[in-house]
Amino acid sequence: xxxxxxxxxKMNSLSLYIVxxxxxxxxxxxxxxxxxxxxxxxxxxVGGVVVSSLSSLILLVMTSLSYKHQLSSxxxxxLPLSQLEEIASILLLGxxxxxxxxxxxxxxxxxxxVNFNSAEVNKAMEILLQPKPLISSILFALxxxxxxxxxxxxxxxxxxxxxGKYRAWIGVIVFVGFSLAVDYITNxxxxxxxxxxxxxxxxxSYEADISLSESLPVDWFHxxxxxxxxxxxxxxxxxxxxxxLMKKRIQL
Amino acid sequence: xxxxxEVKDIHKSYWRKTALSDVSFTIERGKVIGLLGSNGxxxxxxxxxxxxxxxxxxxxxxxxxxxxxxxTKRIVSYxxxxxLTEGWMKVKDAVSFYRDFYADFDHAKAHEMISxxxxxxxxxxxxxxxxxxxxLQLTLALSRNASLYLLDEPIGGVDPVARGKILDALVExxxxxxxxxxxxxxxxxxxxIFDEVIMLKQGKLILQEDVETIRMKRGKSVDELFxxxxxxx
Numbered sequence: 316x317x318x319x320x321x322x323x324x325k326m327n328s329l330s331l332y333i334v335x336x337x338x339x340x341x342x343x344x345x346x347x348x349x350x351x352x353x354x355x356x357x358x359x360x361v362g363g364v365v366v367s368s369l370s371s372l373i374l375l376v377m378t379s380l381s382y383k384h385q386l387s388s389x390x391x392x393x394l395p396l397s398q399l400e401e402i403a404s405i406l407l408l409g410x411x412x413x414x415x416x417x418x419x420x421x422x423x424x425x426x427x428x429v430n431f432n433s434a435e436v437n438k439a440m441e442i443l444l445q446p447k448p449l450i451s452s453i454l455f456a457l458x459x460x461x462x463x464x465x466x467x468x469x470x471x472x473x474x475x476x477x478x479g480k481y482r483a484w485i486g487v488i489v490f491v492g493f494s495l496a497v498d499y500i501t502n503x504x505x506x507x508x509x510x511x512x513x514x515x516x517x518x519x520s521y522e523a524d525i526s527l528s529e530s531l532p533v534d535w536f537h538x539x540x541x542x543x544x545x546x547x548x549x550x551x552x553x554x555x556x557x558x559x560l561m562k563k564r565i566q567l
Numbered sequence: 568x569x570x571x572x573e574v575k576d577i578h579k580s581y582w583r584k585t586a587l588s589d590v591s592f593t594i595e596r597g598k599v600i601g602l603l604g605s606n607g608x609x610x611x612x613x614x615x616x617x618x619x620x621x622x623x624x625x626x627x628x629x630x631x632x633x634x635x636x637x638x639t640k641r642i643v644s645y646x647x648x649x650x651l652t653e654g655w656m657k658v659k660d661a662v663s664f665y666r667d668f669y670a671d672f673d674h675a676k677a678h679e680m681i682s683x684x685x686x687x688x689x690x691x692x693x694x695x696x697x698x699x700x701x702x703l704q705l706t707l708a709l710s711r712n713a714s715l716y717l718l719d720e721p722i723g724g725v726d727p728v729a730r731g732k733i734l735d736a737l738v739e740x741x742x743x744x745x746x747x748x749x750x751x752x753x754x755x756x757x758x759x760i761f762d763e764v765i766m767l768k769q770g771k772l773i774l775q776e777d778v779e780t781i782r783m784k785r786g787k788s789v790d791e792l793f794x795x796x797x798x799x800x
Contacts (some may be wrong), residue, residue, distance in 0.1 A: 318667045326655055390651040392620055394668050395640040478581065566621040 319396065319404035320411075323381045330377055332516045338370040342423040349427065356429040363427065367420040374412035375460075379467050381408060386565060398561040402554060404469065406461055413460040417453055462546055465553040466493060472557045476564035486490065497549045501542050571596045571715050571746045572617065577626035579612055584793060586612040589771045590626075592745050596714070599760050601778075601789065602750045604767035605797045610668075610750045611648070613767070614717045617748070618645040631714050641670065644713035646704050648720045652692045659688040665707050677710035680740055684732065698729035705733055709740045716747040722756065730756055754790040764789055766796060 324331075345362045348354035382405045385391045424444065431437050442448055466489070474486030571592040574621060579587040587609045594600055604610045617628055619635045630639040641689045652661045658681065666672045681688060684702040686695075705721055721737070722730045730753070738760060741747055748765075751757050758778065766774040773796065781792055 321667075322653075322664060325660070329655070363652060384653075388653075389620065389645075389647050389649060390653075390664075393640055393645055393651075395637060396668070397637055536599055563622070567615065 316396075316400040316407070319385075319394075319401065320407055321366045323385075323404065323408050324411075326384070327377050327381060331374075331412070331415075334370050334373050334377075335419070338366055338416070338419050342419065346423070346426060347467050356431060359427065360429050360431075361422070363423050367416065367423075370419070371413065371416045374416055375409065375467075378405060378409040378412055378464060379471070381405060382468055382471055386471060387567070389567060392565075392567055398558045402468065402557060406464055409460050409464040410457055413456060414453075417456060421449070424482070458543075458546075462553075465550050465557070466490060469493065469553045469557045469560075472560040472565065476560050493549075493553070497545065498549045501545050504545060505541050518529070536538065569596050570594065571631060572748075573627075573629040574613075574617070575627050575629075577613075577616065577628065578624045579609075579621070580624050582671065585770050587616075587623075587767075590767070590770075590772045592765060592772060592775050594715075594748070594763075596746055596764040596769060597739075598744055599747045601754075601761040601764040602748050602767070603754070603764055603789075603793055604750075607769075608767040609765055609770040611719055613649070614719050614748070614750065617715070618643055618647075618717055620645075628714070642714040644708045644711040645717040646708035646714070646719060646721060648723065650692070650700060651704055651707060654693045656692045657688065658686050658690050658692065658695075661692060661703065661707060662688070662710075665710065666766065669711050671712040673710050673712055676740065677706060679712060680706040680736060683736060684716065694729065698725040701725050702729065702733060702736075705736060709736065712742055712745075714745050716741065716745060716749075718747060718749045720750055720752075722751060722753055751766065754793055755787075758789040764792075766793070768796070777793065 343365065345354070345359045345366070348362075349356065349359045385401055385405065416560070421444075423441075429440065443452065470486040470490040470493075473489045474482050477485055570593050574593070575591050576591040577587055578585070590609075590613065596799065602610050602613065612621070616623055617630065617635065619637075619640055628635045631642050652664075656664070661676070662677050662681070665677070666674055684699075684706055686703055686706065690699075692700070692703065701721065704783050705718070708716060708718065718737075722733050725733065734757060737747075737749075749757070749761075761778045763774065763775065763777055764781070778789055781787060781789060785792060787795070
């Protein structure tokens with residue numbers, strides 16, 4: 316598994332360096348903009364969020380392309396590895412990429428010292444950068460990376476289980492269908508008022524009453540335990556079906 | 568002699584198109600087999616089935632007594648007609664890739680073959696000519712001490728000098744304890760190394776015979792027999 320990770324890392328290394336260096340340069344530009352040219356804190360903050368989201372998205376696409384390569388290349392399919400090792404290696408690659416993006420993002424916000432016009436938002440920022448909420452956020456981000464990657468892998472494995480030019484649509488249907496099904500089951504079990512944190516697609520609008528010290532999920536395990544269980548079961552199902560498709564259905 | 572490959576009642580179809588039908592044969596250890604057939608006769612499909620890249624619709628394939636799957640990939644070395652390397656790799660990276668994943672990879676043999684094939688370890692794979700690519704592919708495939716080698720058109724599309732070099736490497740470096748199945752259309756160049764030939768026509772096995780028997784009983788070379796059998800194809 317680690318050997319496969321090594322070769323995926325090497326394969327993507329140039330693109331990875333470009334993404335990381337570009338992110339660092341953009342973050343640096345935002346910091347310089349704030350301290351040297353007097354850019355508004357809100358603007359710098361939003362800029363940081365945009366850079367962070369874009370770099371994470373690109374790294375997610377790179378991970379997905381690595382999986383595509385794993386499924387469609389002769390020399391990869393010929394390797395004497397179990398399907399579980401192949402899946403785990405891609406998930407690990409996604410987690411490492413996510414951690415890299417998260418490290419840069421947190422370093423940026425730690426250096427930035429933003430001051431908003433709203434006292435509540437300032438307080439939220441202060442709380443979010445404390446160790447416990449920070450670790451909770453990173454764990455949630457990691458969990459979401461794994462569940463989203465597993466869904467992407469399931470969709471791609473389904474796509475590659477078929478032949479013909481319309482097979483990509485089957486993958487899209489699986490992606491949307493599975494996401495909606497998990498969303499529906501979570502609502503059914505927990506209730507419709509619950510924030511559907513784990514669903515990829517969310518419908519509806521939300522109004523948040525920000526009373527931060529009370530609503531932040533510091534005791535996050537208790538707070539999220541039921542949807543977490545559903546998401547964990549969905550994750551196991553996704554990985555099991557992907558494993559089956561890779562072993563029995565995908566052909567070159 | 569022990570059987571290294573057993574193919575039994577294999578049928579393979581893609582939707583309505585039949586690629587292979589009722590193909591059965593066995594191959595003993597230590598033989599070089601020519602897998603012959605016109606375009607679309609099912610040679611590559613058969614190789615992919617043996618390599619574990621695709622699954623039969625029905626029938627069974629055993630390599631070294633084990634059904635094709637995860638374990639047989641350890642003992643089968645397959646050289647398809649497309650590159651087994653990645654664009655970012657240098658020749659030395661491709662060798663490392665094989666060394667890392669295959670326990671039977673012989674690093675010393677690989678270095679010897681690289682020198683024999685006049686490959687440069689620092690060259691980027693994407694910059695190699697087709698002939699040099701094929702030399703690298705063969706180097707990677709033969710550097711493994713596998714039980715069964717599957718070589719799909721190893722000399723297709725290369726100039727006569729490279730062809731000679733590749734054939735010399737095949738004879739020089741193949742492990743006599745193992746077997747080779749090789750497909751080619753260039754029979755004149757290669758038939759000297761065959762022990763047996765298997766002929767496929769429209770997905771069916773039509774002949775499996777010793778090369779010596781073909782020469783003695785039929786009074787023909789393999790090339791002549793091939794032209795006779797596939798005259799109308």
